[in-house]
Amino acid sequence: MIDAGLFAGHVLCTVDEWMSVQTGPLVIDTHELGRRPGNERTYHLSAEVPTQWGYDVYGVPAGSPIDLELRLEALVDGILASGSTTVTAVGECVRCLVPVEDEIDLDVQELYLFDRPSDEEEAEETQWLEGDLLDLEPTLRDAVVFALPHHPLCDPECPGLCPECGTRLADDPDHTHGEEVDPRWSALTSLIEPDSVIEPPKE
Numbered sequence: 001m002i003d004a005g006l007f008a009g010h011v012l013c014t015v016d017e018w019m020s021v022q023t024g025p026l027v028i029d030t031h032e033l034g035r036r037p038g039n040e041r042t043y044h045l046s047a048e049v050p051t052q053w054g055y056d057v058y059g060v061p062a063g064s065p066i067d068l069e070l071r072l073e074a075l076v077d078g079i080l081a082s083g084s085t086t087v088t089a090v091g092e093c094v095r096c097l098v099p100v101e102d103e104i105d106l107d108v109q110e111l112y113l114f115d116r117p118s119d120e121e122e123a124e125e126t127q128w129l130e131g132d133l134l135d136l137e138p139t140l141r142d143a144v145v146f147a148l149p150h151h152p153l154c155d156p157e158c159p160g161l162c163p164e165c166g167t168r169l170a171d172d173p174d175h176t177h178g179e180e181v182d183p184r185w186s187a188l189t190s191l192i193e194p195d196s197v198i199e200p201p202k203e
């Protein structure tokens with residue numbers, strides 16, 4: 001089966017439920033699904049993340065590949081989209097600045113209403129279809145933001161950087177700059193050095 005109708009305005013083909021999308025946002029044309037309650041279709045989508053998801057310092061970069069298992073089901077008032085995927089977030093350890101990478105499993109479920117709610121407050125918390133088009137991106141992006149740790153660490157025990165020279169302490173745990181000795185004490189120190197111990201006079 002070759003299906004050219006699902007992704008609005010983008011190159012795609014579907015072969016036995018496998019679909020590949022070359023570019024473009026995660027916009028799905030639900031025309032084929034129809035609106036009769038109970039209608040249901042499942043898809044496998046391969047796409048690219050259209051914008052950075054997450055924070056500047058840590059997130060899923062634009063252009064990352066995304067493979068998504070998706071089920072669309074028509075209900076009385078809208079289309080229920082259920083999807084699961086795994087994405088890779090990249091960034092830096094907040095303590096020692098080495099690159100960190102996390103696999104994030106996402107399970108999303110969102111009802112896209114057929115019509116935009118007239119109530120503004122309700123509209124803020126709701127997704128709806130634009131005509132037959134269903135945009136999965138806001139749902140996936142919100143799920144990523146929710147799942148991301150706020151303080152990415154290379155290791156929960158990361159000791160960070162040496163405050164004096166910036167060396168990464170995890171690479172050099174015994175790192176030291178030697179004891180700084182106050183010059184006023186140095187005369188005293190020499191008294192307790194082993195080679196200056198005064199032997200008691202022999203009898």
Ligand SMILES: [Zn+2]
Pocket residue numbers: 093094095096097098153154155158159160
């Ligand atoms: Zn670290």
Ligand SMILES: [Zn+2]
Pocket residue numbers: 162163164165166167175176177
């Ligand atoms: Zn140091």
